[in-house]
Every structure is written in structure tokens, then in C-alpha cells.
Amino acid sequence: MAQSRWKISGEYMESCNCDYLCPCIFTNPQAPATHDQCTSLQVYRIERGSYGEVALDGLAFALVIRSGRVMSDGNWIFAGVIDEAAAPAQREALSAIVSGEAGGTPARIRDMLVSDFRGVAVKPIVFTADGLKRAASIPGVLEFAIEGVPSRRNNGEPFYLDNTAHPANGRLALARSGHTRLRGFGLELEIAGKGNNGHYAPFSWSA
Numbered sequence: 001m002a003q004s005r006w007k008i009s010g011e012y013m014e015s016c017n018c019d020y021l022c023p024c025i026f027t028n029p030q031a032p033a034t035h036d037q038c039t040s041l042q043v044y045r046i047e048r049g050s051y052g053e054v055a056l057d058g059l060a061f062a063l064v065i066r067s068g069r070v071m072s073d074g075n076w077i078f079a080g081v082i083d084e085a086a087a088p089a090q091r092e093a094l095s096a097i098v099s100g101e102a103g104g105t106p107a108r109i110r111d112m113l114v115s116d117f118r119g120v121a122v123k124p125i126v127f128t129a130d131g132l133k134r135a136a137s138i139p140g141v142l143e144f145a146i147e148g149v150p151s152r153r154n155n156g157e158p159f160y161l162d163n164t165a166h167p168a169n170g171r172l173a174l175a176r177s178g179h180t181r182l183r184g185f186g187l188e189l190e191i192a193g194k195g196n197n198g199h200y201a202p203f204s205w206s207a
Helices: 088-099 104-113
Strands: 006-016 038-051 060-067 076-083 114-123 126-130 133-138 142-148 172-184 187-192 197-206
Touching (some): 006 088, 006 126, 006 142, 038 133, 038 142, 038 172, 076 088, 076 104, 088 104, 088 114, 104 114, 104 197, 142 197
Parallel strands (some): 076 114
Antiparallel strands (some): 006 038, 006 197, 038 060, 060 076, 126 133, 133 142, 142 172, 172 187, 172 197
């Protein structure tokens, strides 16, 4: 079996502007979003990763997506952000992965669904996790905070949605957003106190 050119794994979090629970997830995604478009902000923290001989452990990146009313129709706007903390070789590797140039999941997204690619920016990325709470911040681009919806079994775990086709993971924690802001790549979004949709999960990609 050929060895992967790159592999990354860690944790992802997301906030989108759909009402909870986002219909895109459980309709594969054939149903209309709850508003005129779907804006998805996804932030990934790499716990273990490499691109050839370049280690990517501890770095982060983000994907910014805006689709029309039905996500499966394509015609997406797509952009990425890579971690300012990365050294030059790491930036080159992350940029290739996030842009889709290096294959894997981002490449499949671009090939199948994207009509407007707006590039990859380099910014500091803050990714925090505490129990059911998650928060992300990228100055000049995005900020959001989500909290897992706890099960009434009182086991400290959120509800999960399983066997999905989401690119991060087939099993997603269900969460609500306290606030979601986007000001970047020519896109704007501001939501606060609406409990809009969120998710988090481990992820593992390679190519």
C-alpha cells in the first residue's frame, strides 16, 4: 500500500447560520437551509500531523464556506486560513492541504462543490475547548463560541448525530452557538443569542 503524502488528525469545531438542528446534516444535504444561504465556519486543531517530512503537530487551520439555499447544488464560495504560528515550510504544507492542491478532503470539496475560491490567508488562530464548550477566534476573519447540547443522562456527554456524510467526521456532537461573527473574504455574518447550529468532533484526513 502506498504511504500517504500527508496526514493530519485532531479536533474540529463548527458554527453555521442555520437554526439548530441544521437540516443540511440529516438530509445529505438535500433540504434547503433555514435561511437564504448557509455559511459554515469550521476550525481545525491538528494534534498530530505531517506533510512529507514536515511536522504539523499543534497547528490550526480554518475553512470558510458559503453555499446557496441547498448545499448539494454546489456553487459554493470557499476560503481557508492557516496558522500564523507555522514556520515557512509548515505554511507551505498547510496551504497546499487547505486549498485542496494536495488532494484529500479539501480537494474533493473544491472539485465537487466550489465555484468561487477566495484563497488562503495567514492569521493567528485561537482554538479553545473546555468540557462541552468550544470557542474559536481569528482576528479580522471570524469568531464563534458553541456549547454541546447535553444529554439528559447526565453523563457529561452531548447528543451525537451518527453516520453522517460530514467531511470532518461521520459522528458529530450537537451544539448551539452563543455568537457567530464573520468579516472576511468579502463575506459578513453577525448572529448573537440565537442558539444557531454548531458541531464538534475528532477529525482525521490524509492523501
